[in-house]
Amino acid sequence: MIAVIDYGVGNLFSLVSSLRALGAEATVTCDPAVIRSADRLILPGVGAFADAAAKLRQTGLHDLIRAEAASGKELLGICLGMQLLFEVSEEYGEHKGLGLLHGRVVPMKGVVPPSLKIPQIGWNQLHFVRPHRLLRHIRENDCVYFVHSYYAADCADSLVATTEYGAELTAIVARDNVMGCQFHPEKSGNVGLRILRAFCESEGKR
Amino acid sequence: MITKRIIPCLDVRNGRVVKGVNFEGLSDVSSPVELARYYSENGADELVFYDITASFEERALFTDILREVAGSIFIPLTVGGGINTLEDFDRVLRCGADKVSVNSGAIRNPDLVRQAARRYGNQCVVISADVKRVGGEFRVFAKGGREDTGMEAIGWIRRCVEQGAGEVVLNSIDTDGVKKGFDLEMLRAVCDAVDVPVIASGGAGSIQDFVTLFREIPGVDAGLAASVFHFGEIAIPALKRALRANGITVRIEEDAHDGAD
Numbered sequence A: 001m002i003a004v005i006d007y008g009v010g011n012l013f014s015l016v017s018s019l020r021a022l023g024a025e026a027t028v029t030c031d032p033a034v035i036r037s038a039d040r041l042i043l044p045g046v047g048a049f050a051d052a053a054a055k056l057r058q059t060g061l062h063d064l065i066r067a068e069a070a071s072g073k074e075l076l077g078i079c080l081g082m083q084l085l086f087e088v089s090e091e092y093g094e095h096k097g098l099g100l101l102h103g104r105v106v107p108m109k110g111v112v113p114p115s116l117k118i119p120q121i122g123w124n125q126l127h128f129v130r131p132h133r134l135l136r137h138i139r140e141n142d143c144v145y146f147v148h149s150y151y152a153a154d155c156a157d158s159l160v161a162t163t164e165y166g167a168e169l170t171a172i173v174a175r176d177n178v179m180g181c182q183f184h185p186e187k188s189g190n191v192g193l194r195i196l197r198a199f200c201e202s203e204g205k206r
Numbered sequence B: 001m002i003t004k005r006i007i008p009c010l011d012v013r014n015g016r017v018v019k020g021v022n023f024e025g026l027s028d029v030s031s032p033v034e035l036a037r038y039y040s041e042n043g044a045d046e047l048v049f050y051d052i053t054a055s056f057e058e059r060a061l062f063t064d065i066l067r068e069v070a071g072s073i074f075i076p077l078t079v080g081g082g083i084n085t086l087e088d089f090d091r092v093l094r095c096g097a098d099k100v101s102v103n104s105g106a107i108r109n110p111d112l113v114r115q116a117a118r119r120y121g122n123q124c125v126v127i128s129a130d131v132k133r134v135g136g137e138f139r140v141f142a143k144g145g146r147e148d149t150g151m152e153a154i155g156w157i158r159r160c161v162e163q164g165a166g167e168v169v170l171n172s173i174d175t176d177g178v179k180k181g182f183d184l185e186m187l188r189a190v191c192d193a194v195d196v197p198v199i200a201s202g203g204a205g206s207i208q209d210f211v212t213l214f215r216e217i218p219g220v221d222a223g224l225a226a227s228v229f230h231f232g233e234i235a236i237p238a239l240k241r242a243l244r245a246n247g248i249t250v251r252i253e254e255d256a257h258d259g260a261d
Helices: A013-021 A032-037 A049-058 A061-070 A189-201 B032-041 B056-070 B086-093 B104-108 B112-120 B153-162 B184-193 B207-216 B236-245
Strands: A002-005 A026-029 A040-043 A074-078 A086-089 A101-107 A120-125 A143-148 A150-153 A159-164 A168-175 A178-181 B005-013 B047-051 B077-080 B099-102 B125-134 B137-142 B147-152 B167-172 B198-201 B220-225
Touching: A002 A013, A002 A032, A013 A026, A013 A189, A013 B056, A026 A032, A032 A061, A040 A061, A040 A189, A049 A061, A049 A086, A061 A074, A101 A168, A120 A159, A120 B220, A143 A189, A150 A168, B005 B032, B005 B056, B005 B198, B005 B236, B032 B047, B032 B056, B047 B056, B056 B077, B056 B086, B077 B125, B086 B099, B086 B112, B099 B112, B104 B112, B104 B137, B112 B125, B125 B153, B137 B153, B147 B153, B153 B167, B153 B184, B167 B184, B184 B198, B184 B207, B207 B220, B207 B236
Parallel strands: A002 A026, A002 A040, A040 A074, A074 A178, A086 A101, B005 B047, B005 B220, B047 B077, B077 B099, B099 B125, B125 B167, B167 B198, B198 B220
Antiparallel strands: A101 A150, A120 A143, A159 A168, A168 A178, B125 B137, B137 B147
């Protein structure tokens, strides 16, 4: 069973529907017992980093997710959920994340040329940096759907794929059992479903 | 590189898509779920569902259908029509919409965009403007393009973006239905005025019209159309191949492949 962690941030309807379309058993939950008993965890999220990080702390999910990840359970962060995996974000001040991956979340403004719009909204191509099982069903240059104004930097040790938006931006990260996508696989058509399938297939651990 | 998006718009009334013809492999052309799935498997980058129902009962039916569509296709969905309050945003977002398009609702209540952007984020709020030339200026029209609000359009769109609209759909009443191409002059004026994605609507009659749109105005992010897609006059895969051949970056999903496991 996959636990989609519900901490009051964002719309989980499409994510759960896409997991079920793949035949996976998915439960939306904030119940620690359910999260502990799950085979895998997905941390979704849209909105502001500081609010989301605060909600994870208030609900005790911050420590729970860290403990589950430390035990080797597979965790996939999506969009803001991916950004929360990192040590720190510079979105409106400096805010601590889960610290499961090395790196910091920084504004695209100043990195992306002024001629490009921020947020990046739309389909962009993936460029593979190193082989990883999340990529096993997709190809270089496949398109996925992004909506973001910040990106993960200084994360060379977890970088799996990038996308080009006037600059090379982090698209997929992974280190051991902790993985993340900046884009929305649940909104990325067949390519997105294949990435979710690869996550569901990968070695689960209790 | 980010790709230019192609977006079919489906008008839904009484649980059915209002216009369309039969495509090969599509048994019920006016089934929103079937048509959405067809488009999603044939190159649409996003879908817009427009609720043109009048009664409360029909509105409930629309949200049921929306839930079914959102549960079975996995590309971005924008919902518009009858969005007047934050409760309306909530109603369609809970059914799986990703973005909500406001038109007359933002004209009637100038604060709606700001409130919605604050609650749901800018990326969720799309301002849809019906614009027509009147006496040498661009004017915003309300009620599906029937009523001149007297407001100058470019300034109004800019104010909506300042209040938090994350995307703009510009529908030119002057070119809508004419099928002689998008309103390049009007689109250029809007692209110069705002720094959020601009979606062109109104006037597409041929593949060449989309090529011209993206070539002439690089600031336009997407092209939206309804009848030329629904009547099969333009097939999206052929459109995308033509765009690519003209040096415009588009998303073309290769045939299903599983890679090497």
